[in-house]
Amino acid sequence: MNVTLTINGTAHTYDLEPRTLLVQLIREHAGLTGTNIGCDTSSCGACSVHLDGEAVKSCTLLAVQADGADVTTIEGMASADGTMHPVQQAFMDEHGLQCGFCTPGMVMAASSLLAENPSPTDEDVRIGLEGNLCRCTGYHNIVKAVLTASGADQ
Amino acid sequence: MIPAPFDYVRAESTEEAIALVGQHGDESKFIAGGHSLLPLMKLRLAQPSVLIDIGRVTDLSYVRDAGDHVAIGALTRHMDVETSEVLREHAPLLAHATSHVGDPQVRHRGTIGGSIAHADPASDLPAVALALGATYVAQGPNGTREIAAADFATSYLESALADDELLTEIRVPKMNGAGWGFEKFNRRAQDWAIVGVAAWRRNGDAGVALVNMGSTPVLATGVVSALADGASVADAAQLAADGTDPQPDLNASIEYRQHLARALTKRALDIASS
Known part of the structure; x- marks a missing residue:
């Protein structure tokens, strides 16, 4: 069936099997491979994208459920001129990543968190990112990055 | 997958x-x-x-003050339950417990009706609704009927809903200033509870329900009766595992779950009593 949605500001229509997951649409049909598949069971958060402005786990969403929605992936976070989103910049400045696999999902979850709570405490960030696993950093610099970004223009 | x-x-x-x-x-x-x-x-x-x-049936997404209870549309998302001012005022136990469901991404999508209709004894909300004495509204081809939370879960992942019925509303009695506590024990932040306890107390009344202590959410009736008879929280909480039928898994043995039920019931009731 046809699924029409906007990804990073561009409208797309795909003819898909109903069982196609949103993350498959993003990676395999739209060719945007910044969104990672980690656990594939809505635990790790690597597949987090924004659906109508809120972070969701795209491995646990059918593409047909996103019909008509506005999706933002990690590729849509930087400005057209390449200027990084404040959360991306903060992850770089605070060394909030090592291997980088969880980073796209972390950035999407963190920016959604900051949209809902622009001035989080350290604890707010730790609780707010409970749906995203990182196996490298021990989270400390990720939390620092989100706190740094919260002082920036969202 | x-x-x-x-x-x-x-x-x-x-x-x-x-x-x-x-x-x-x-x-x-x-x-x-x-x-x-x-x-x-x-x-x-x-x-x-x-x-x-049914994700686009927007008229089933609401939280309404309905006098003696709060009416919640079945398609209300967890994030909207958690942040509802009406629920924070009149059913704070539910609003708080909902903030412990999954993680923010899950709460942006998951709905209260979906969680309850799924009838998973390891889910938080069915036990919270049970402790609060909620009523569910089901709509079928012949109209609507009410189902008490206590009559809803029939066995593991099975409910009293007929195949052609849709859960449309959750009615939660107002807590009217009752003290409350919600204790969820798990190993990782976003996991299901190994055991959870939802409890409230108001004057002589109390409600206590357990997460993941059997094939359905369980009312800790022995605890509530003991409190009504004047037992201390510590003594009443010792009865929390009575009559339960928890299953062992990688996280916990039966004995450990029973211990958790008693310990967490005491903690939840201590908070509810303070």
Whole structure:
């Protein structure tokens, strides 16, 4: 069936099997491979994208459920001129990543968190990112990055 | 992992959803946020041949002050329950417990009705609704009926809902200033509870329900009776595991779950009593 949605500001229509997951649409049909598949069971958060402005786990969403929605992936976070989103910049400045696999999902979850709570405490960030696993950093610099970004223009 | 193939139909209204399930029968399943159903479908633990998407039935998303209770539309998302001012004032135990469901991404999609209809004894909300004495409204081809939370879960992942019925509303009695506590014990932040306890106290009344202590959410009736008879919280909490039938798994043995039920009941009641 046809699924029409906007990804990073561009409208797309795909003819898909109903069982196609949103993350498959993003990676395999739209060719945007910044969104990672980690656990594939809505635990790790690597597949987090924004659906109508809120972070969701795209491995646990059918593409047909996103019909008509506005999706933002990690590729849509930087400005057209390449200027990084404040959360991306903060992850770089605070060394909030090592291997980088969880980073796209972390950035999407963190920016959604900051949209809902622009001035989080350290604890707010730790609780707010409970749906995203990182196996490298021990989270400390990720939390620092989100706190740094919260002082920036969202 | 992708689910097995299925046909997909979309309902725009409650009536259309019920008509569609009448048409497609018991091989069909409703999908709302999908955060209980899709993981099961990916694991082939559920293989409905037709999915009826009710995620766009917007008239089932609301939180209303209805006098002696708060009426919550079944399609109200966890994030909207958690942040509802009406619920924070009149049913703070539910608003708080909902903030412990899954993680923010899950709460952006998952719905209260989906969680309750799924009837998972390891889920937080069915036990919270049970402790609060909630009533569920189900709509079918012949109209609506009310089901008490205590009569809803019939066995593991099974409920009193008929195949052609849709859970449409959750009615939560106002807590009227009752003290409350919610204790959820797990190893990782976003996990299901190994054991959880929802408790409230107001004057001589109390309600206590347990998460993951049997094939359905369980009312800790012995604890409540003991409190009514004047027992201390510590003594009453010792009865929390009585009559329960917890299962062992990788996280906990039966004995450990029983211990957790007693310890967490004491903690929740201490907070509710303070």
